[in-house]
Amino acid sequence: MSQLIKLNDNVASIAENEWTVVQLPPSLVEARKQAGKVVLFKLTGEQTVSEEQISGTVIPESGKVIVPLSVFIACKAQLQARINAGEIGVWLDTHEVLADLAEHQSDLNQLPIIAVHVERFADGRIFSLGLLLRTRYSFKNELRAIGDVLRDQLFFLKRSGFDSYLIRADRNAEEAMLSLNDFSAPYQGAVDETRPAFVRYNRVA
């Protein structure tokens, strides 16, 4: 049974997963924390992808694949024909920078899918990234949450612009789907409904 939930016109259903996520090989270099040094955006000391990892990544010869952002940037020329054929998507980690993607792919809508990988479900950067992809970068195609994706974050993911969710393998996706509708009239405007409650409803004192 598929672990993928897809949203079409606000109706959720379990869908077949057509996309293969390409992983980076494990890094052999020990993670270097940038403690004490102020580097914009890199305060948290997350691991950066090494050249070896990029060159060691195996991309399947055919079929629909979602490649890591670093691999996409490094191998874009070789992948161009497949990009044109709509066979290539990109995934990024929550600490990666959207501007890097936009710099190398000016028209994001050439990509049929972008996925954001969340390593721990409690990492709320995924929400800002989804929102920015939808609003700042006007991305219109499938936006997927992958990684530690659990039921109780789905409502927020939906509101942040994600329309597909690959539920963690050990959880029931069918049941998880229910939480997409935990709240029927949220207060603030977000991606799925840009108007706040005070604009949507005629609220009288």
Place this chain on the structure above:
Amino acid sequence: MYKYDEIDQRLVDERVAQYRDQTRRYLAGELSEEEFRPLRLQNGLYIQRLAPMLRIAVPYGMLSSKQLHKLADIAHSYDHSYGHFSTRQNLQLNWPKLEDVPDILAELASVEMHAIQTSGNCIRNITTDQFAGVAPDEIIDPRAMAEVMRQWSTFHPEFALLPRKFKIAVSGTKDDRAVVQMHDIGMEFYLDNHNKVAIKVWVGGGLGRTPILGAVIREHLEWQHALTYCEAIVRVYNLHGRRDNSYKARIKILVKALGIDEFRSQVEAEWAHLKDAPNTITEAELARVAKHFEAMPYANLPAHDASFDAAIVSNPVFANWAKRSLHAHKTSGYRAVTLSLKPHGKAPGDATSEQMHVVADLAEQYSFGELRVSHEQNLILADVKLSDLFAVWEKARVYGLATPNIGLLTDIICCPGGDFCSLANAKSIPIAQAIQMQFDNLDYLHDIGDIELNISGCMNACGHHHIGHIGILGVDKDGSEWYQVSIGGSQGNNASIGSVIGPSFSADEMPAVVQKLIDVYIKERTPEELFIDTVRRLGVAPFKAYVYAQDEVTA
């Protein structure tokens, strides 16, 4: 005060259903401990030393009589018939059962209350001045904006899982009573040159392990943009705040690391995209919410009341209470009244179910059915006629709510500490009680005058020890409990962080240490000089010398 419409009610009802199912899944083993943790925390449920602790939201400290009656009933049915009012103007229950929490939430929802985002890494209860709407020095009543912001921050999808907790305070007075400078975002409302409501925005303040006063990120923000500007700030923080070390995850660390200028330019760049977005507050929405905070139907009263004046003259006990517990009011013939939750020898901020019912009745009878919780952990009746004050006092006194110590040494701000909290390094309540007993002489307390003594059981600083004129911090040394003392901290416009006077003390030594600090003050003060001003004038040295003098002799 704000009354729910159908939209508000639906949201809290759906929250009860959601949390009931989350609890069911946790108890059925479908959610791991780690997965359930942020879910219960965002609902104010901690797992404590002895039992879970449930923190109930009291938005910007406002309660109706009906709500307080309900809280009293909940404390009686589900807890040991008492609750603890916290420095975030919330109410904490120390003994609820985890499996009862969904039912408690359903009870709360029936009186337009909830426990949403009272803990966890999200935007917490927005706090303000306990005298909002009635204070004579008020320029803008901040409650309508606080309510608009409460709604905006409730289940904000982008900010559901921030690097760390996020606290916002709003204030609209000349004298800041909401401690805006020690919040992640502080908003000071004022009237600008065009007589329009504007906001001065502070960012990156906070106590905890690394106490820092906020920096001004924007001097002038039009009120319509309050939400979108906050979104810009919180977004920059959400994306770039540290998540690898929870001690370094608050926004203050990011602001410090980047510097306020760089942080500001990132926020402004973000805001350039957000300005005038749909979350911009409309005139109509502010007007709708503000309608709930219109002035009470006050009677037309003279500035003096003969019966009140006579009681003051004839009854020195009442006069003593009145001197400390009454606060000026915008409206002639009215006063705001602080009911002390600091009787000597009791846990500061605790109220029994019986006391809550009594206060709810007093509010119903004498103060338009409303009351407030202060961040100093007392209860306030904001609109009492001069002619009713004696009756209020008489009843409050019977129930231990009239200790005349508001603003005095024994009006201690204190966290639950090691008796309840699993984060604490040391107990705080017994220290507060011992100090209260040491100074259990009202004349002496009045002679010492205005002073703030704050106690936290650990460096998370729930007891605001950094900004106490005297601050006491529980520390752990080789598994035993010790207390570090600082002086010179202060809230208000002239906020400051206290300086530690030296090595820490055992619990037994604490009353004598405070006594020595007070002795130095009494000896050194000039006429009319308050403790904090003496400390500022003389510095820490003379206090330190006297407190530690004995040690040097024996050493």
